[in-house]
Amino acid sequence: MITRRKVAIIAICLVLLSSIMAGCIEKETQEPATTPLMPEITPAAKEAKKTLVVGEMWSIRGVDPAKRGSFVKEKAMIVDTLVEANPDFTLRPGLAESWEQISDVQWKFHLRKGVKFHDGTELTADTVKWSIERALKINPPVKAVTMIKSIEVVDKNTLLFTTEEPYAAFPASLEYPNLGIVSPTSGTDDKGIIVKPIGTGPFKFESFDVATGTLYLLRNDDYWGKKPKLEKVIIKEIPDPASRAMSVEKGEVDFTCDVPYGDIERLKTTPGLKVELHPTARVYQLTFGNLSGTPYSDERVRKAISYAIDREVISERTLHGCAEPAIGPVIPTIAWANKGLKGYSYDPEKARDLLAEAGWRDVDGDGVLEKGGEEFSVTLYTYPQRPGLQPMAEAIQAMLKDVGIKVEVRVMDWSAIKEHMTNKDMKLSAYALAMVPDPDYYLRRTYHSEGSYNLWGYSNPEMDSLLEEGLKTFDPDKRQEIYDRVQEIALDEVPLIHVAYYKVAVVMRDHVKGFVFNPIAHDYMLNPEMYIGKSND
Amino acid sequence: MLGYIAKRTAIAVFVVFATSALTFFLLSLIPGETAVTIIQRVFVGDVTYNPSQAEIEATEQIFHLGNPLWMQYLYWLNNALHGNFGTSYISGRPVLSEILVRLPATVELAIAATILSLVVAVPLGMISAARQNSKTDYLSMASATFFIAMPNFWLGLILILLFSLHLDLLPVAGYGGLDNLILPAITLGAGMMAVTMRLMRSSVLEVLRLDYITTARAKGMDEKRIMYRHVLKNAMIPVITVAGLQLGYLLGGTVIVETIFAWPGIGKLLIDSIDARDIPIIQGCVVFIAIMFSLLNLLVDLSYYFLDPRIKYEKV
Numbered sequence: 001m002i003t004r005r006k007v008a009i010i011a012i013c014l015v016l017l018s019s020i021m022a023g024c025i026e027k028e029t030q031e032p033a034t035t036p037l038m039p040e041i042t043p044a045a046k047e048a049k050k051t052l053v054v055g056e057m058w059s060i061r062g063v064d065p066a067k068r069g070s071f072v073k074e075k076a077m078i079v080d081t082l083v084e085a086n087p088d089f090t091l092r093p094g095l096a097e098s099w100e101q102i103s104d105v106q107w108k109f110h111l112r113k114g115v116k117f118h119d120g121t122e123l124t125a126d127t128v129k130w131s132i133e134r135a136l137k138i139n140p141p142v143k144a145v146t147m148i149k150s151i152e153v154v155d156k157n158t159l160l161f162t163t164e165e166p167y168a169a170f171p172a173s174l175e176y177p178n179l180g181i182v183s184p185t186s187g188t189d190d191k192g193i194i195v196k197p198i199g200t201g202p203f204k205f206e207s208f209d210v211a212t213g214t215l216y217l218l219r220n221d222d223y224w225g226k227k228p229k230l231e232k233v234i235i236k237e238i239p240d241p242a243s244r245a246m247s248v249e250k251g252e253v254d255f256t257c258d259v260p261y262g263d264i265e266r267l268k269t270t271p272g273l274k275v276e277l278h279p280t281a282r283v284y285q286l287t288f289g290n291l292s293g294t295p296y297s298d299e300r301v302r303k304a305i306s307y308a309i310d311r312e313v314i315s316e317r318t319l320h321g322c323a324e325p326a327i328g329p330v331i332p333t334i335a336w337a338n339k340g341l342k343g344y345s346y347d348p349e350k351a352r353d354l355l356a357e358a359g360w361r362d363v364d365g366d367g368v369l370e371k372g373g374e375e376f377s378v379t380l381y382t383y384p385q386r387p388g389l390q391p392m393a394e395a396i397q398a399m400l401k402d403v404g405i406k407v408e409v410r411v412m413d414w415s416a417i418k419e420h421m422t423n424k425d426m427k428l429s430a431y432a433l434a435m436v437p438d439p440d441y442y443l444r445r446t447y448h449s450e451g452s453y454n455l456w457g458y459s460n461p462e463m464d465s466l467l468e469e470g471l472k473t474f475d476p477d478k479r480q481e482i483y484d485r486v487q488e489i490a491l492d493e494v495p496l497i498h499v500a501y502y503k504v505a506v507v508m509r510d511h512v513k514g515f516v517f518n519p520i521a522h523d524y525m526l527n528p529e530m531y532i533g534k535s536n537d
Numbered sequence: 538m539l540g541y542i543a544k545r546t547a548i549a550v551f552v553v554f555a556t557s558a559l560t561f562f563l564l565s566l567i568p569g570e571t572a573v574t575i576i577q578r579v580f581v582g583d584v585t586y587n588p589s590q591a592e593i594e595a596t597e598q599i600f601h602l603g604n605p606l607w608m609q610y611l612y613w614l615n616n617a618l619h620g621n622f623g624t625s626y627i628s629g630r631p632v633l634s635e636i637l638v639r640l641p642a643t644v645e646l647a648i649a650a651t652i653l654s655l656v657v658a659v660p661l662g663m664i665s666a667a668r669q670n671s672k673t674d675y676l677s678m679a680s681a682t683f684f685i686a687m688p689n690f691w692l693g694l695i696l697i698l699l700f701s702l703h704l705d706l707l708p709v710a711g712y713g714g715l716d717n718l719i720l721p722a723i724t725l726g727a728g729m730m731a732v733t734m735r736l737m738r739s740s741v742l743e744v745l746r747l748d749y750i751t752t753a754r755a756k757g758m759d760e761k762r763i764m765y766r767h768v769l770k771n772a773m774i775p776v777i778t779v780a781g782l783q784l785g786y787l788l789g790g791t792v793i794v795e796t797i798f799a800w801p802g803i804g805k806l807l808i809d810s811i812d813a814r815d816i817p818i819i820q821g822c823v824v825f826i827a828i829m830f831s832l833l834n835l836l837v838d839l840s841y842y843f844l845d846p847r848i849k850y851e852k853v
Binding site: 059061062064067068069070071138139140141142143144178189191193210211212213236237238239240242243246247249250252383385414415416429430431432435445452453455522 | 567570573574576577579580581582583584585586587588589591592595596599624625627628629630635638639641642694697698701702705708709710711712796797798799801805809814
């Protein structure tokens with residue numbers, strides 16, 4: 001009897017063991033080169049002080065620059081783009097040393113000379129053309145952002161770009177991270193996806209562990225810019241915000257961002273850590289279902305809602321300082337922001353007056369306004385991917401209740417909102433202000449009557465013609481005037497309400513030095529000047 | 538015996554097939570367009586990007602999303618029967634290799650948690666039953682209730698706080714050595730252990746009331762011997778069933794624990810894929826989980842034979 005039981009147990013163990021082994025063997029044959037063991041981040045490795053370990057907020061699912069440009073360029077620093085951007089969103093030369101406009105639709109770009117890819121091959125006009133055409137082919141939005149019609153190689157170091165139509169934002173559009181230049185010698189899988197990118201950036205690809213989502217980078221000693229100080233960078237995904245906070249607290253990672261809001265105060269006072277809050281090019285916006293046939297068709301109602309929102313409280317308390325009260329549509333540190341704008345102050349009295357003027361009154365005394373027998377009762381939709389949205393939506397709910405608008409908050413997947421939201425509902429979202437550093441990107445998509453973000457049907461002929469004008473005005477001063485006016489109208493007519501600018505919380509060990517935040521980043525951006533120095537305590 | 542195995546295998550195959558069809562059609566009911574999600578996740582890296590119609594059409598073409606649903610399913614089924622489960626929209630890698638790469642981590646964690654829970658629960662459950670209504674019994678049952686009620690994301694974070702941050706004994710998160718395994722295995726095993734312990738206790742109590750135990754006692758057999766020789770084996774049957782089913786669940790990945798501990802398993806892959814509407818991976822994972830589950834169920838049934846020869850399969 002006893003032996004039978006033993007046999008049963010042994011049999012089950014054997015089956016399970018063999019399945020593990022099968023898994024391991026499969027794994028080895030599937031991934032021969034790219035599956036190193038998780039490195040032991042031992043104290044010895046830390047003493048070398050040349051390795052930076054980063055806790056990344058999103059799952060890392062690939063390293064092809066044409067698809068995951070913002071990761072490969074901004075975080076992994078493997079590739080460079082032809083044009084780069086300064087923290088105030090002005091342009092500076094990247095792999096292109098200079099550029100000139102030939103005609104309304106033609107641009108000549110001169111490449112930096114003597115730049116080498118990580119494998120030693122030279123950067124030439126041919127490789128740049130190949131790389132950009134590859135991105136255009138496999139990534140549809142690249143075409144929409146750049147409007148490239150054709151690319152010609154003039155000589156070894158010169159390229160001629162032709163755009164579909166006059167496009168003043170063209171040089172800025174080449175900063176688009178998905179246009180990071182890769183060498184044709186990069187390793188691909190059998191479907192042509194790059195699995196071993198060879199770029200020109202300050203760090204080169206060493207290996208990528210698919211299962212754990214960990215990327216290993218080595219310093220590029222032949223970098224064309226200033227030589228990076230770090231020897232190695234390890235980026236590992238830690239999608240859970242609380243785990244990220246604890247990992248940096250324990251020192252398992254040196255650098256991370258977007259920790260739970262509730263942890264920020266504690267981390268600030270934790271010895272050995274520093275916390276920085278930086279506004280980034282992302283804005284929290286409150287949008288309406290439709291601007292016609294709804295209460296929102298009355299501009300006074302839209303203004304009233306804007307006055308009813310206490311942006312200060314939302315930024316400082318609801319989001320623990322991880323937001324900044326919004327004034328106009330773009331963050332004021334951006335070069336093209338209209339510096340003269342005055343935002344909507346918190347003024348619930350004025351909000352009530354405006355609503356009364358628009359005919360909304362609380363007839364039955366239940367605290368909710370009515371007009372024509374209908375209650376001002378709406379649903380505010382938002383999605384879970386950005387942690388600030390739900391608390392912000394709940395704060396707005398309370399603030400609007402205060403002026404007599406009844407709001408129900410519903411959180412659901414971004415793509416599901418479209419199917420539930422009716423014309424009289426509202427939506428709170430966090431939009432990227434600048435996928436490329438040019439005012440045209442966000443403003444035209446948001447305020448043009450045919451803009452792809454403009455789902456609420458805002459239409460103003462003056463706005464349309466200004467935005468179209470901006471697209472083909474090449475003189476920077478005239479262009480600035482146009483976009484100043486665009487922002488002025490946008491603020492005055494409130495087709496949508498800007499609540500706050502997104503701030504990212506960067507948490508690092510205090511031995512991490514030389515980090516400079518660049519708001520052009522989509523979350524955060526590492527910089528080659530970073531190094532591991534002495535701990536402050 | 539052979540006939541029984543054949544019958545069970547046929548049922549298992551049917552279950553897997555039905556699951557695959559059901560998942561496929563249910564997935565198409567998720568609101569939102571797949572092409573839009575692919576653009577947002579893969580091409581732009583921003584979940585709020587609103588693509589134009591031209592971008593959507595170009596993407597639909599790249600991923601063959603235009604065909605009617607039943608055609609897509611038959612296409613998938615045909616490929617799957619030939620061992621090709623498709624390609625992830627998000628990573629562009631074959632579904633099978635995405636799953637296999639994550640299998641060792643999941644298997645490791647699932648087995649560790651199961652062993653941990655059995656090692657603790659079986660003896661404790663027996664002691665509780667043997668000393669029914671004693672202090673030990675009350676204490677272990679109370680703690681079992683506590684562990685069942687406790688959400689594992691909370692337990693995970695508390696364990697990290699205690700053992701990683703305050704005591705500095707174990708790593709916070711990650712995959713690799715045995716030290717990485719300890720906290721996730723405890724987190725996952727705790728709830729299971731509690732359930733198994735309660736089950737073991739009631740099962741032992743039940744067996745203790747049976748006639749042959751009375752006989753054993755009457756013939757003067759000492760209590761320990763009764764416990765080990767007669768009670769344990771018979772009481773184990775429901776426990777093995779439940780442990781097997783739970784192992785099946787765990788092999789499907791454990792979303793929360795894997796996320797908290799950055800454990801690169803199938804649960805994390807599945808949840809990432811659901812979030813990103815990576816339908817080939819979701820489909821692949823669900824089919825894989827169905828296979829695992831059916832297989833384990835079969836193993837559990839077969840193990841009864843060894844534990845209790847009175848169970849005759851021909852009659853089932």
